[in-house]
Amino acid sequence: xxxxTRLLEPKTIVHxxxxxxxxxxxxxxxxxxxxxVKAIAEKYAQNTDPEFRARAIFIKEQRSELVKHHLWVxxxxxxxxxxxxxxxxxxxxxxxATKLAGATGTKGSMDAKVADDLxxxxxxxxxxxxxxxxx
Amino acid sequence: xxxxTRLLEPKTIVHxxxxxxxxxxxxxxxxxxxxxVKAIAEKYAQNTDPEFRARAIFIKEQRSELVKHHLWVxxxxxxxxxxxxxxxxxxxxxxxATKLAGATGTKGSMDAKVADDLxxxxxxxxxxxxxxxxx
Amino acid sequence: xxxxTRLLEPKTIVHxxxxxxxxxxxxxxxxxxxxxVKAIAEKYAQNTDPEFRARAIFIKEQRSELVKHHLWVxxxxxxxxxxxxxxxxxxxxxxxATKLAGATGTKGSMDAKVADDLxxxxxxxxxxxxxxxxx
Amino acid sequence: xxxxTRLLEPKTIVHxxxxxxxxxxxxxxxxxxxxxVKAIAEKYAQNTDPEFRARAIFIKEQRSELVKHHLWVxxxxxxxxxxxxxxxxxxxxxxxATKLAGATGTKGSMDAKVADDLxxxxxxxxxxxxxxxxx
Amino acid sequence: xxxxTRLLEPKTIVHxxxxxxxxxxxxxxxxxxxxxVKAIAEKYAQNTDPEFRARAIFIKEQRSELVKHHLWVxxxxxxxxxxxxxxxxxxxxxxxATKLAGATGTKGSMDAKVADDLxxxxxxxxxxxxxxxxx
Amino acid sequence: xxxxTRLLEPKTIVHxxxxxxxxxxxxxxxxxxxxxVKAIAEKYAQNTDPEFRARAIFIKEQRSELVKHHLWVxxxxxxxxxxxxxxxxxxxxxxxATKLAGATGTKGSMDAKVADDLxxxxxxxxxxxxxxxxx
Numbered sequence: 010x011x012x013x014t015r016l017l018e019p020k021t022i023v024h025x026x027x028x029x030x031x032x033x034x035x036x037x038x039x040x041x042x043x044x045x046v047k048a049i050a051e052k053y054a055q056n057t058d059p060e061f062r063a064r065a066i067f068i069k070e071q072r073s074e075l076v077k078h079h080l081w082v083x084x085x086x087x088x089x090x091x092x093x094x095x096x097x098x099x100x101x102x103x104x105x106a107t108k109l110a111g112a113t114g115t116k117g118s119m120d121a122k123v124a125d126d127l128x129x130x131x132x133x134x135x136x137x138x139x140x141x142x143x144x
Numbered sequence: 145x146x147x148x149t150r151l152l153e154p155k156t157i158v159h160x161x162x163x164x165x166x167x168x169x170x171x172x173x174x175x176x177x178x179x180x181v182k183a184i185a186e187k188y189a190q191n192t193d194p195e196f197r198a199r200a201i202f203i204k205e206q207r208s209e210l211v212k213h214h215l216w217v218x219x220x221x222x223x224x225x226x227x228x229x230x231x232x233x234x235x236x237x238x239x240x241a242t243k244l245a246g247a248t249g250t251k252g253s254m255d256a257k258v259a260d261d262l263x264x265x266x267x268x269x270x271x272x273x274x275x276x277x278x279x
Numbered sequence: 280x281x282x283x284t285r286l287l288e289p290k291t292i293v294h295x296x297x298x299x300x301x302x303x304x305x306x307x308x309x310x311x312x313x314x315x316v317k318a319i320a321e322k323y324a325q326n327t328d329p330e331f332r333a334r335a336i337f338i339k340e341q342r343s344e345l346v347k348h349h350l351w352v353x354x355x356x357x358x359x360x361x362x363x364x365x366x367x368x369x370x371x372x373x374x375x376a377t378k379l380a381g382a383t384g385t386k387g388s389m390d391a392k393v394a395d396d397l398x399x400x401x402x403x404x405x406x407x408x409x410x411x412x413x414x
Numbered sequence: 415x416x417x418x419t420r421l422l423e424p425k426t427i428v429h430x431x432x433x434x435x436x437x438x439x440x441x442x443x444x445x446x447x448x449x450x451v452k453a454i455a456e457k458y459a460q461n462t463d464p465e466f467r468a469r470a471i472f473i474k475e476q477r478s479e480l481v482k483h484h485l486w487v488x489x490x491x492x493x494x495x496x497x498x499x500x501x502x503x504x505x506x507x508x509x510x511a512t513k514l515a516g517a518t519g520t521k522g523s524m525d526a527k528v529a530d531d532l533x534x535x536x537x538x539x540x541x542x543x544x545x546x547x548x549x
Numbered sequence: 550x551x552x553x554t555r556l557l558e559p560k561t562i563v564h565x566x567x568x569x570x571x572x573x574x575x576x577x578x579x580x581x582x583x584x585x586v587k588a589i590a591e592k593y594a595q596n597t598d599p600e601f602r603a604r605a606i607f608i609k610e611q612r613s614e615l616v617k618h619h620l621w622v623x624x625x626x627x628x629x630x631x632x633x634x635x636x637x638x639x640x641x642x643x644x645x646a647t648k649l650a651g652a653t654g655t656k657g658s659m660d661a662k663v664a665d666d667l668x669x670x671x672x673x674x675x676x677x678x679x680x681x682x683x684x
Numbered sequence: 685x686x687x688x689t690r691l692l693e694p695k696t697i698v699h700x701x702x703x704x705x706x707x708x709x710x711x712x713x714x715x716x717x718x719x720x721v722k723a724i725a726e727k728y729a730q731n732t733d734p735e736f737r738a739r740a741i742f743i744k745e746q747r748s749e750l751v752k753h754h755l756w757v758x759x760x761x762x763x764x765x766x767x768x769x770x771x772x773x774x775x776x777x778x779x780x781a782t783k784l785a786g787a788t789g790t791k792g793s794m795d796a797k798v799a800d801d802l803x804x805x806x807x808x809x810x811x812x813x814x815x816x817x818x819x
Binding site for chain 6: 433434435479482486489490491498505506509512513516517518521
Binding site: 332333336337340386387389 | 735736738739742743
């Protein structure tokens with residue numbers, strides 16, 4: 010399903026956090042980090058070596074923080090007042106997504122399902138993002 | 145005026161961005177960085193040396209980014225759904241404040257008045273923050 | 280042309296620099312930063328304000344460094360000895376690309392053509408990357 | 415006791431590590447991080463979950479490093495030769511405080527008492543700091 | 550043996566990662582971080598305290614990443630095409646060294662012997678580096 | 685003169701800022717960054733291109749900050765109370781050196797002589813450092 014969505018998305022430019030502004034944004038950056046978080050959770054379940062697990066916890070913390078950052082940048086640098094008017098659920102959506110990448114979400118859990126919830130939230134944000142790009 | 149406000153504020157604990165969670169937050173951290181930004185803008189106006197000005201632009205960029213970060217952390221890690229319900233203007237307030245610390249705000253301007261606008265927004269957020277602490 | 284290439288690329292997983300390893304890589308991350316660099320160069324040409332230009336130089340420095348980093352990560356963490364055997368030009372290609380994102384490339388120049396050269400090099404690396412993904 | 419002290423402190427300006435110089439400093443920044451360190455130590459004692467504990471160790475390391483940094487900045491950027499003359503114990507005080515936030519202090523220990531010792535040292539520095547502000 | 554080598558090395562200037570360019574490089578920076586990694590591995594073997602070990606794993610991750618970075622900088626910013634022509638094994642050598650400082654090397658292992666292998670690779674690179682300095 | 689000193693220095697292990705502790709320190713790290721700062725100042729004098737100069741100012745800021753950091757680490761993590769007793773000038777020496785790498789020193793000046801003053805201070809610290817290593 011995701012492959013189909015990606016093929017259909019008109020993707021020209023990407024990235025975030027330039028704040029010049031560059032005008033270049035893409036929710037894929039947040040999604041990519043969330044995919045890493047999920048991959049870490051899956052490997053953690055399969056590898057009980059304590060040294061490996063310590064590294065996994067530390068690296069998952071860092072990738073989760075990057076998810077939060079990329080989403081915050083979209084929320085502040087990309088989305089504008091007309092967007093928030095058209096999509097009144099947008100503030101709450103981004104707030105929930107960033108909470109899902111924090112201590113009460115993927116930072117505090119090694120459960121891959123929490124990473125799935127985060128990915129689902131990011132996809133909701135991406136859907137709105139691409140609609141705004143068309144208009 | 146500000147000194148009086150600070151004396152009257154019940155301040156026990158502070159900080160941001162621990163995301164353990166530590167339970168330790170204070171809008172003063174964002175305000176402090178915004179005060180630095182204002183101080184830089186004022187010094188910039190008084191010192192036309194090109195080397196000094198280049199440093200000032202670069203350092204203001206960094207402090208502005210820290211303002212954005214501290215506010216984002218409050219928005220995601222401190223404020224909870226009941227807060228957003230009780231203060232329906234809170235999402236917009238934080239979004240405007242972080243925009244005011246970005247390219248369309250203090251990052252993109254050496255005007256001390258823009259820093260004042262940012263400080264005023266932060267004070268509005270701080271007012272809500274301290275009300276939530278009392279309840 | 281690029282849109283067509285992107286549609287045809289089998290893209291499942293992404294990201295770089297997890298080094299757990301996560302197994303998640305994509306040259307798009309380097310390309311994205313290079314696109315930012317190009318966008319900055321274009322805006323620089325259109326805006327002669329000295330404060331804007333100072334910010335642009337500083338931000339381009341940071342994005343260029345990120346290009347270098349993403350490419351280095353692919354070169355060390357993703358590509359393996361069989362890849363270097365199959366593509367004997369690969370070492371030189373990555374070395375040239377990272378040089379193009381450095382002081383003798385996009386860091387040291389505001390010419391959008393230098394950014395184009397960098398993007399072209401990244402596309403060459405991406406082509407090899409996706410071939411290795413198929414095998 | 416601490417609330418009273420905070421109310422009585424003449425606090426006008428804050429922050430550290432601008433090094434423009436901004437002229438904006440406050441020992442509260444170091445204290446805030448030390449309070450986080452103490453909070454982490456307390457939570458660590460109450461939560462034996464190995465994943466939580468791993469995160470706590472890693473985050474305490476980071477907050478301790480920030481304590482060291484804020485104190486170093488006061489020592490180098492704020493305090494001047496006349497201060498060191500008037501307060502001959504000041505060098506040793508700051509040196510001891512930064513050691514207390516390092517490997518032989520809060521970095522290497524989960525004992526909340528070590529964090530208390532660090533907070534006490536910071537308060538001694540703050541006392542001298544506020545005296546210098548009055549003069 | 551190493552002391553003798555260090556005494557005989559014509560060392561005038563050092564450092565890396567300025568990319569202005571400064572023209573100042575030395576493989577000693579990578580070696581220094583690798584020595585730290587080895588020291589951490591040795592202390593890890595002697596201290597079974599779980600908190601100490603968690604810190605050691607986290608710090609070794611950081612130092613290993615710095616080894617990778619310093620070597621990448623030499624490979625991109627110092628070594629030029631004539632060097633790669635004269636030393637056809639150089640690309641592979643640096644690639645292997647950076648892999649030895651990553652997940653399949655010192656990041657993923659607490660074995661001091663892996664750190665020794667890394668140090669040996671760095672010495673091979675240093676040998677070539679100093680030969681290029683003489684010519 | 686400096687080459688001779690370096691040849692005569694008993695140098696076994698190096699580094700800073702591990703704070704595990706690793707037990708691995710060397711003032712050369714601070715000196716190396718100071719040499720970069722000097723090199724930048726010299727190139728700045730020879731190249732009047734405004735874009736080059738903007739980059740030089742920004743990069744010098746970063747290298748100067750690293751000088752401060754390496755010296756702070758020696759002062760806190762390496763030097764112990766017996767050292768401060770034996771060398772009563774040591775606190776002042778390190779304080780002056782870190783000030784010389786800050787806003788009133790190399791950060792705030794493109795004069796290569798200021799970098800020379802900084803290098804001279806670092807050499808004084810190094811002299812004491814190596815004496816402590818012998819005892």
